[in-house]
Amino acid sequence: MNSNAAAAAATNEARIDTAGFHEQAEYLFRSSWQWIDHHWLQIAIAVVVAAVIFVVLQGVKRWGAKLGSRKPDSTGWRHIIGRAFAKTTNFFILMTAIKLVVGYSYAPLLVQTTVIFLFTVAAVFQAAVWAREIILGFITHRTESGGHGEALGSAMGIIRLLVSFLVFAVALIVVFDNLGVDVTGLVAGLGVGGIAIGLAAQGIFADLFAALSIIFDRPFRKGDSVAYDDTFASIEQIGLKSTRLRAFSGEELIISNRNLLDKQITNNTHRIHRRGTFMIGVTYQTPPEVCAKIPAMMQEIVERHDCTFSRCGFVGFGASSLDFELVFDSEGPDFAIFYERRSAIGIAILRKFNDDGIDIAYPTQMTFAAGPDGKPVDPGVPEPAKGTVMRGA
Structure with missing residues (x-):
């Protein structure tokens, strides 16, 4: 029912x-x-x-x-x-x-x-x-x-x-x-x-x-040469989770996108120029007049090798040398071109110094002889005997 x-x-x-x-x-x-x-x-x-x-x-x-x-x-x-x-x-x-x-x-x-x-x-x-x-x-x-x-x-x-x-x-x-x-x-x-x-x-x-940040912010791109910490490498692939780099020494490096962005990255591909520096020391026997001409010599050599002269000048008295600093720029980011120009400039400086008789200093030690009165004497000239009268020619 x-x-x-x-x-x-x-x-x-x-x-x-x-x-x-x-x-x-x-x-x-x-x-x-x-x-x-x-x-x-x-x-x-x-x-x-x-x-x-x-x-x-x-x-x-x-x-x-x-x-x-x-x-x-x-x-x-x-x-x-x-x-x-x-x-x-x-x-x-x-x-x-x-x-x-x-x-x-x-x-x-x-x-x-x-x-x-x-x-x-x-x-x-x-x-x-x-x-x-x-x-x-x-x-x-x-x-x-x-x-x-x-x-x-x-x-x-x-x-x-x-x-x-x-x-x-x-x-x-x-x-x-x-x-x-x-x-x-x-x-x-x-x-x-x-x-x-x-x-x-x-x-x-x-x-x-982090990958999206790399895509939109563009701190680097595929093929760029970058440096972080003590690593120098080029970007090979930017993936979803990690970025693959090729170190200059040949090995492949893999680092997560998050860790990579947390580092201070130097993008060498975006360089305006590469800067080269030479520390040049000449001997203390170099005359001051010759030392004064060295900056102009350096400028002429740098400009002859398609580089931009920045500065050159006397920077200090070394232990065994008069020290000069040369700073120049190679336009563009290409390291190979900069490397060749730097090498050519260094050889040209060496050739110029040899031609002009300017001695490049290296670590040396000099011994000075002194008489009983403390005055320096020439060790090649024998000391006269007592009672002997030295007469001029």
């Missing part, structure tokens, strides 16, 4: 629900027909305008697809915006046109509510699609223009996933909020989930964001 009564109650409830649905549908039909009957002129005008807007938006979509398929220009923004417009959905275009018709022709409240709901969903998710395409397009452009194509290829999958999750999560929250749903719990849940994922994979995300 109890089961039969429950079944009968369920059947009655289903009939009531069906009847209510039919009543709502009949009310919607009658109200819509009355609306069309009383506002047919406004509806006709709105439909024409909506059709024009539909065609225009379709044209913009096709124009965006055509622009996005071309080779990116110097800035890349036209290409990025074109690809974003190409992702405009037909549902959004249709709902935009319908929204215009309904808003201009005084549609019934139920129709307006339905259209507003659908238009909100279409507009929010279309904005999310545009935002995703613009963000990903900007990342792609910056990576390709900076020579980081390999880094993008390895990181693009996870970047696309993170960007898509972020923009569509925000879009979903906006849709629910516009529908009157309390999104506080959803936002809190997403926040807690994001924190948990971030803590679980903080090392991976730290290296990923």
Whole structure:
């Protein structure tokens, strides 16, 4: 008996629900027909305008697809915006046109509510699609223009996933909020989930964001010659988690992106010039007049070897030499060219000193002989015997 009564109650409830649905549908039909009957002129005008807007938006979509398929220009923004417009959905275009018709022709409240709901969903998710395409397009452009194509290829999958999750999560929250749903719990849940994922994979995300920092900030690029700590190497590959370098001594070095950015990096490829310095010492027997001519000699030699003379001058009295400092610059970052010029300048200085009889000092020791009275004597001249009178010739 109890089961039969429950079944009968369920059947009655289903009939009531069906009847209510039919009543709502009949009310919607009658109200819509009355609306069309009383506002047919406004509806006709709105439909024409909506059709024009539909065609225009379709044209913009096709124009965006055509622009996005071309080779990116110097800035890349036209290409990025074109690809974003190409992702405009037909549902959004249709709902935009319908929204215009309904808003201009005084549609019934139920129709307006339905259209507003659908238009909100279409507009929010279309904005999310545009935002995703613009963000990903900007990342792609910056990576390709900076020579980081390999880094993008390895990181693009996870970047696309993170960007898509972020923009569509925000879009979903906006849709629910516009529908009157309390999104506080959803936002809190997403926040807690994001924190948990971030803590679980903080090392991976730290290296990923470091790779993105390298891509956007461009402290160095593939092929650059860099130095950090006591390491001198060239960049071979910038990856998702680590960067591979080739040391000047031949071995491959692998360092995580996060640790690499924490160091002070010297990018030798971006040098304006390379500076060379020579410390030159001449003997104390060199006359002052000759010493005064040494800076001009150095300038003439440096400029003859396609380098920029910076300065040369007397810097101090050494233990066994008169010390001069020569500073010059070799234009450009190429170390091989600088190395050859520095070597040629050093040999030219040696040749000039030999030709002019200028002695380059080296560590020496000199012994002086003194008589009983403390005055220096020439050890090559014998001391005269007592009582002997030295007479001049």
